[in-house]
Amino acid sequence: MLPMAPGAGRSTCSLPNMGAPEPAPAESPDENEKRMxxxxxxxxxxxxxxxxxxxxxxxxxxxxxxxVALAEMSDFAEGTSSRSSKLIHGGLRYLETYDFKLVRDALIEREILMRKAPHLVWPLRLVLPHVASQRPRWLIRLGLFIYDHLAQRKVLKRSESIDFRKHPSGAALKPQYRHGFAYSDCRGDDSRLVIANLLGAQRHGARILARHRFLSAERVDERWRVALRRVKSGTVAEIAAKALVNAAGPWVIDVARNIEGMKVSRRLRMVRGSHIVVPRQWQGEHGYFLQTRDGRLMEAFPYESDFTLIGTTDEPWDEAPEKVAISDEEIDYLLAEANEFLRKPVR
Ligand SMILES: Cc1cc2nc3c(=O)[nH]c(=O)nc-3n(C[C@H](O)[C@H](O)[C@H](O)COP(=O)(O)OP(=O)(O)OC[C@H]3O[C@@H](n4cnc5c(N)ncnc54)[C@H](O)[C@@H]3O)c2cc1C
Known part of the structure; x- marks a missing residue:
């Protein structure tokens, strides 16, 4: 739980639109660090x-x-948050594991983000071809009905059954796919969303430092004394804080080990999820939600103006997070699964 400031209720932090003119920064990065x-x-x-x-x-x-103060060891959004599938979604696939609360909470957040950052979050219509040998039609229809109704949907269209012989999304698919479903989710710009949140924090007085690596935190006089390494110069800076948040993503255990009094008994189960980006494969702004031959679900949708993003894989990963990279096998897998559906093969 975050400690609440006296009298504080809902957060008023809004996400600035980076297209709008920003007020000139009051301080240079060096002055900011000196104050911090x-x-x-x-x-x-x-x-x-x-x-x-x-x-x-x-x-x-x-x-x-x-x-508030925040330190990032690298550039902002350098970790997982710029390498996601860019979906702002409830996670239709999590209905299969009965994670209804997770999906509902994520759908509510999706609506909030659409309102708070319409410049960074856009509706995405996803088309799910029906594969006779996989999930039965009634199950998909039921899942989509639940997805439509788990949270209030004010802007996005509800799901529908479609006939690919008549629907424009059928043009990119092999002719054996005749029926499917379309439903709504959103996609977004993951790294810009990080920057928008940091700018929002800064506007409310937060001190934000890039290229400052957290080294350790120890308790001194009922405060945390935090040591940070300035990545550029190698020198050490110190900060005092009443509370700490460890938001180090896949590095969370490394950070926890350097916080005095933290007992780290758990191991983190990490996975590697890879995407490929290929030249744009079809007309239209819709994406496809594809059932792979090994029973998984993966997405393919327009990315930037000229590309299609296809992913992801899901492989266990035991090495350092910064070493992660796609393998040749993953590239072959993603191409093969996409080509099961697409009329014009992706190479
Ligand atoms: C393949 C894949 C696809 C995904 N797709 C989606 C999606 O479509 N939609 C969705 O909502 N979610 C998606 N997710 C999940 C989402 O990307 C993550 O939940 C989210 O990015 C995690 O953010 P984070 O801030 O916890 O971690 P990170 O983004 O990894 O941030 C942690 C930060 O901590 C910094 N750090 C680490 N150690 C230190 C230190 N000692 N000092 C200072 N800084 C430090 C790192 O440099 C890093 O920038 C996906 C995840 C994966 C793996």
Whole structure:
């Protein structure tokens, strides 16, 4: 739980539209860092990690009136938050594992994000071809009915059954696919969403540092004394804070090990999820939600103006997060599964 500032209720942190003119920064990055690490400042909250979780927590907490600081060891959104599938979704696939609450919460957040950041979150119509040997039609229809009704849908269209012989989305598919379904989700710009949250936090007075690696935190006089390494110069800066948030994504255990008093008994189960980006494969803004031959679900949808993004895989990963890279087998798998459906093969 985040500590609440006296009298603070809902967070007022809004996400700035980066198209709009920004007020000139009051301080240079060096001045910002000097103020942040000044011996007299104590922060209510110190956030480790500038991915979407760290950035959104900083924005929310600063919007509640807390004095917030955040440090990112690399560039903002350098970790998982710029390498996602770019979907702002409830997660239709999680209905199969009966995670109804998770899906409902995510659908509610989807509506909030559409309102808060319409410049970064867009509706996406996803088309799911029916594969006779896989999930039965009634099951998909039931899943989509639940997905449509789990949360209030104000803007997005409800799901529908479609006949590919008449529907324009059938043109890109092999002729053996005759029936399918279309439903609504959203896609977004994941890394810009991180930046928007950081700017929102900064507007509410948060201090934000890139290229400052968290080294350790120890308890001194009922405060956390946090040591950070300035990546550029190699020197060490110190910050005092009343509370810490470890938002280090796949590095969360490494960070936790360096927080005094933290007992880290758990291992993190990491997975590698890879995408491929290929030249644009079909006309239209819709995407496809494809059932793979091994029973998984993967997406393919327009990316930027000229590309199609296809993914993901789901492989266990035990090495350091920064070493992760797609393998040749994953590329072959993604191409083969997409080509099961697409009339014009992707190469
Ligand atoms: C393949 C894949 C596809 C996905 N697709 C989607 C999707 O379509 N939609 C969706 O909603 N979610 C998706 N997700 C999930 C989503 O991307 C993650 O939940 C989210 O990005 C995690 O954000 P984070 O801030 O926790 O971690 P990260 O983005 O990894 O951020 C952690 C940050 O902490 C920093 N850090 C680490 N150690 C230190 C340190 N010592 N000092 C300072 N900073 C440090 C790192 O540099 C990093 O920037 C996907 C995930 C994967 C793997």
């Amino acid at each position: 690490t000044s011996k007299t400042e104590t922060y209510d909250l110190f956030v480790i990690g500038g991915g979407i979780n760290g950035a959104a927590i900083a924005c929310d907490a600063a919007g509640r009136g807390l004095k």
